[in-house]
Amino acid sequence: MNLNPTQRLRPALTVLAWLACSASWAAGKPNAPDPKSQYHRDRAACSAMRVADEQANCLSEASTRLASTQPSLAEEHPDILKRNALMRCTPLPDALRSDCVARMQGQGSTSGSVAAGGIYRELVTREVGTIAPVAPVAPDAAAAPSPAKP
Secondary structure, three states: OOOOHHHHHHHHHHHHHHHHHHHHHHOOOOOOOOHHHHHHHHHHHHHOOOOHHHHHHHHHHHHHHHHHHOOOHHHHOHHHHHHHHHHOOOOOOHHHHHHHHHHHOOOOEEEEEOOOOEEEEEOOOOOOOOOOOOOOOOHHHHHOOOOOOO
């Protein structure tokens, strides 16, 4: 059986391609493009669009893809997030500020999410004290009609 040169090289080329892919995989380097350069390519493709709505959607998706590759503030600077949370309590009066700080530091219960419209933090503080006595009203004075003016 006679094989032409292309047929004879095909198995060798397949092995070489497989070795190149496996070497790249073993090195842990994905073949994904740099996120910023990909963003610039996406923007260039979006600018070629003629319909304004489609172009706006395309640009929005490109920036969203770029943002998803960036580390979040919580990952990079958790101390900044804590400081910002405590700064929310600054404008409150002293009587309310301590409860606000306690909630921001994780005391109490938390529900909701940013995606759902907000995070609700609740801290119940029970205070035990005395009730000021109320002067009783005489039953005759409450039922008596007021005098008419002359």
